Amino acid sequence: MNYNLNKTINQVLASLTPRQHDIIELRYGLKTGKPQTLAAIGNRYGVTRERIRQIEAHALRAIQTQFAKNEFADMRAAIKNHLEQVNGVRACALLTHDWNENHNVVRCVLETSGSARLHHEDKNNYAFWSISPEHVKRATTFINELAGALKVKSERPALMPQDPVAQNYIAISKKFAVSPHGQFGLAEWRDVNPKVSRDWAFMVLKKQQEPLHFLELTKEINKLRPNKKVNAQTIHNELIKDKRFVLVGRGIYGLQEFNILSGTAREVLTHLLKKNGAMTGKDIIKLALTHRPFKEKTLVINLQNKNWFKRLDGGKYFVKKV
Numbered sequence: 001m002n003y004n005l006n007k008t009i010n011q012v013l014a015s016l017t018p019r020q021h022d023i024i025e026l027r028y029g030l031k032t033g034k035p036q037t038l039a040a041i042g043n044r045y046g047v048t049r050e051r052i053r054q055i056e057a058h059a060l061r062a063i064q065t066q067f068a069k070n071e072f073a074d075m076r077a078a079i080k081n082h083l084e085q086v087n088g089v090r091a092c093a094l095l096t097h098d099w100n101e102n103h104n105v106v107r108c109v110l111e112t113s114g115s116a117r118l119h120h121e122d123k124n125n126y127a128f129w130s131i132s133p134e135h136v137k138r139a140t141t142f143i144n145e146l147a148g149a150l151k152v153k154s155e156r157p158a159l160m161p162q163d164p165v166a167q168n169y170i171a172i173s174k175k176f177a178v179s180p181h182g183q184f185g186l187a188e189w190r191d192v193n194p195k196v197s198r199d200w201a202f203m204v205l206k207k208q209q210e211p212l213h214f215l216e217l218t219k220e221i222n223k224l225r226p227n228k229k230v231n232a233q234t235i236h237n238e239l240i241k242d243k244r245f246v247l248v249g250r251g252i253y254g255l256q257e258f259n260i261l262s263g264t265a266r267e268v269l270t271h272l273l274k275k276n277g278a279m280t281g282k283d284i285i286k287l288a289l290t291h292r293p294f295k296e297k298t299l300v301i302n303l304q305n306k307n308w309f310k311r312l313d314g315g316k317y318f319v320k321k322v
Contacts (some may be wrong), residue, residue, distance in 0.1 A: 009105055009112075011106050013063070016063070021059075024059050025061060026040075026044075033103075038050075043267065063112040064112055064113070067112060072113065075275065076114075079116065082294045083129065083130075085129065087138065088139075088141070089131075089136060089139045089169070090120075093126070117130050124160070124212050125173055128172045145175075157191060158183070171273070177186055181203070188268065196238075197230050198242050198245075199223065201238070201239060205245075205253065205255050209319070210254070211252045211253055211254035211292075211293070218232040220233070247261055248261075254292075260291055265294055265298050269299065269302055270308070273317060274319055278312060278316040280315050280317070284299075
C-alpha cells in the first residue's frame with residue numbers, strides 16, 4: 001500500500017468543522033488509540049450523547065462525500081486491490097501490519113471511504129475486513145472444511161499449511177492454534193493450545209519423545225512461557241493425578257501414549273516375560289527398549305540376576321517363581 005493513510009485522513013478531516021473534526025478523532029481514537037463513547041464525548045462538551053451522535057452522523061456523511069471525489073479514486077482502488085490479492089478478507093491485525101499504520105487510522109479510512117466492511121470479533125472469529133459477502137463465504141467454507149479434516153486426525157498436530165491463501169483464512173478463525181513448537185491444529189487440542197500446567201507438560205514431553213525428570217520438565221515449560229512461571233512441585237503433583245503420564249522412575253515422567261511401561265528395569269522385564277512367555281535375551285531386550293529407553297547393559301545385568309530370572313538351556317529367559 002503506497003498511500004499514507006494517516007496523512008489522507010487528516011486531509012479529509014480538515015474539511016470538517018472544528019467540533020466535527022474533534023468528535024471523529026475522539027470516536028475513532030485517532031490520536032490516543034482509545035476510541036471514546038458517545039456519552040464520554042457528550043460529557044466533555046456538556047451535551048447529550050444523542051447530540052454527539054447527530055454531529056458524528058453529519059461528519060461521517062461529509063467524510064464519505066470527500067472520499068467519493070475523484071482525487072481519492074486511486075486510493076480506493078488501491079485498498080480494494082490489496083484486499084483482492086489476499087482473497088477479499090484480512091484479519092485486522094494483519095491488515096494493520098500490511099500498511100504499517102495505526103489500527104484506528106486504518107479503520108477510519110476503510111469505514112468512511114466504504115472500501116471494506118469491518119466484521120467485529122466474536123466467539124468464532126477475530127476481527128477482520130472483507131470486500132464482499134462472497135469472499136466471506138469462501139473463507140468460512142475453507143475454515144469449516146479444514147476444521148472438519150483436522151477433527152478426523154484425532155488430536156494429531158500437523159504443520160501449518162504453507163499456502164498463503166490458507167494462512168490468510170486461518171488467521172481469521174479462532175478454531176485454530178499454533179503451539180510454541182510450531183505445531184498446528186485445533187485450538188481445542190491441549191497439546192497445541194495448552195491451558196493448564198499439565199497440558200504444557202504433555203506438549204513438552206511429546207516434543208521431547210522421551211521421559212524427563214519433573215525438574216527438567218519444569219525448566220522446559222518455563223522457557224516456553226517466561227511470563228507465567230510454574231514451580232516444580234506443582235508439576236510433580238499435577239502429573240501424578242493425570243493418566244496421560246507414566247511415572248517411570250524417581251520423579252521421571254513419560255507419556256502413556258508412547259507405550260511406556262512404569263517401574264524399574266526388573267519390573268519391566270518381569271511384566272513383558274509374564275505377558276509374552278519365555279524369550280531369548282536378545283528378543284526380550286529388544287522388546288523392553290520399545291517401552292523404555294534403558295541402557296542395554298542395565299537390562300543384561302538384571303536378566304543375569306538368578307534371584308529374579310532363570311535361563312533355559314535354549315537361551316530363553318523366564319521369570320523365576322519366588
